[in-house]
Amino acid sequence: MSSVWQDILTELKSKLGDSTVSSWFDGVEVNIVKDKLYACVKTKFIANWIKNHYLDIVQDIAKKHNLSIEFEVKETLAKESSSKINNQKNEISYNNKNEYSLPLSKDMVFETFIVGRSNEMAYTSALRIAQSEERIFNPLFLYGPVGLGKTHLMHSIGWYIKKNFHNNNVCYLSAEQFMLKFINALKQKDMMSFKEELRSFDILMIDDFQFLSGKDSTQEEFFHTFVYLISQGKQLVISADKPPSELSGIEERLRSRLGSGLVVNLHPANYELRLSILKEKSIGRNINDEILQFIAENVKSSIRELGGALMRVIAYVDFFKKDLDLDTVKGILKEFVQHKKPITPELIIDSICKYYNIEKDELCSKSRKRNILKPRQIAMYLCRELTDSSLPEIGRFLGGKDHTTAMHSIKKIEQSIDSLESELQDIKQMIK
Ligand SMILES: Nc1ncnc2c1ncn2[C@@H]1O[C@H](COP(=O)(O)OP(=O)(O)OP(=O)(O)O)[C@@H](O)[C@H]1O
Structure with a gap:
């Protein structure tokens, strides 16, 4: 290994720690041409990760050696993946017999x-x-x-x-x-x-x-x-x-x-469904329940995002052949994890709008259409249950209603609490 690269790694370790450096920089092959250091990594994922997280720091160190640095993906691996893409293309053209239809994804059955x-x-x-x-x-x-x-x-x-x-x-x-x-x-x-x-x-x-x-x-x-x-x-x-x-x-x-x-x-998935999807998609992978539960609890926006978070964890395990602990997962999924915020009427209103797929303006309007009225009553009920807001405040948050409207709405929900129980649980899951 080039002694310059060795020096760069040593300095990186002193800044980022041994395990981070060995996770992301082990196996990097370097080639120095004039004043440029080409660092070849195994996959695009690793190259992107390094660029997004450590590029500035690596460049600073390289500068001290009068070098600029560029990350590349190994050609052999790039070739492998391009042949995979070609195979996929063949599948798609087989799949797509009539020229009008878009191909159907074979994973979506x-x-x-x-x-x-x-x-x-x-x-x-x-x-x-x-x-x-x-x-x-x-x-x-x-x-x-x-x-x-x-x-x-x-x-x-x-x-x-x-x-x-x-x-x-x-x-x-x-x-x-x-x-x-x-x-x-x-x-x-x-x-x-x-x-x-x-x-x-x-x-x-x-x-x-x-x-x-x-x-x-x-x-x-x-x-x-x-x-x-x-x-x-x-x-x-x-x-x-x-x-x-x-x-x-x-x-x-x-x-x-x-x-x-x-x-x-289709409503947003609740915790149980998110966990079932993660369990199904991680069959045959060595990912323990604690990690799957962490992902299900924290990645709530859509099933697409949930799949993306799991793929990132699976990629990490595949690349580094290491057992994962929860702290590492928290680091890997930093961008996916929504930090817990205090529960406020605004948060409740946002979650209600998302759950029922309605706009905030509609929720806070005077509309008495059932598809708007019921979510508004639930929003008032949850503001009462989950925040310290008074009835006049709740009325105000939901579009300037008076406190008797808020009180009446909350009563309405209390009267049908049994039939609404599972719906309320799902919404609370989204809020928390
Ligand atoms: N219940 C489910 N079980 C397994 N996978 C799911 C489920 N729901 C969604 N997915 C997966 O989540 C991803 C996103 O789903 P899909 O593309 O069907 O969303 P969509 O509702 O059509 O979104 P958009 O409006 O953005 O097109 C896909 O990979 C899909 O296979």
Whole structure:
């Protein structure tokens, strides 16, 4: 090993400690050309980690040796991963037989979807749609905040139908892709093929429908496709971040049709579901329950984030072949972990909005629609239970209501406490 690199490592150890340096810098190969030191690491993950956490400090030390430093990923490993990507591409093109559909991810099937209270209804509806050739719920409209499994369920429907009903022609598109294909057909002056192709599907699934907000001509085209397919007994599955009634920038006649079948909400996962997902995804990995519980308790924003946190822990174990302790995990997941904040009315209001997928303005408005009134009453109840706020303060926080409204709302929730128990538990989990 180059003596300069040896010196750099020694100095790094004195600043960062032996274990950090051996975790991230063991196995680095160096090559000095003129005044540049090229440090070759095994993977992109390690290179990024070093750049994000230790670059300044390494550069400072290198400067003392009149060197600048650059981190690279070893070419052999880069080649390996590029051949993996090529294999994946082959799978995708096999998967993607019709040119209109986006490929379905092979990891997103019903068998890998973990079911809990927050997504049970969505899972059951998706499975029923896939299993039944009768159009029991048409369209199926799945909605909820990001990263909670809408795409996973749509891909699962696609795979199930491909496997069990070979004659059915499935098309899965993001709303953006739908728009791009529409624009392309207009440009090519080939609207007939576009219409014919879309009308030939037995199951058409459009993801992230909110993307079409304000895109009037694309909506118009989609509207006609929608009406045609439904009239022919074909299945439609749509997903968005909001229910049809709350999608802004979508034409009224389309909104009402989107809501004419079954509309199902995916709620944020509670602790039990987060833990089950982590246990399932870490099968065969040497990660103990204490660590999984720590991740489930702290990474709450979405299942996508939860998966990302677990991947980071798994990558660490794979690279360094070391047993993990909780302190190391806390360090690795620093950016994922939300620090515990004191419980305030603002925090309760934010969590309620997230849970019910409504805007703060709506929650604090005068609306007496049930989908707004109930969350507002729950917010008042939780402010009373979890904070020291007085009734007039609670009324004020929820949009300038008076203290009798706050008192009445809290009573309402107390009267239905048994039926609301599990919902309240889930919301409290999000708040804490
Ligand atoms: N219940 C679940 N069980 C297992 N994995 C899940 C579950 N829910 C979500 N995931 C995983 O979480 C990730 C994000 O899910 P998905 O892409 O389906 O979210 P989404 O609701 O469509 O989000 P977006 O609105 O951002 O498109 C995916 O990797 C998915 O496989």
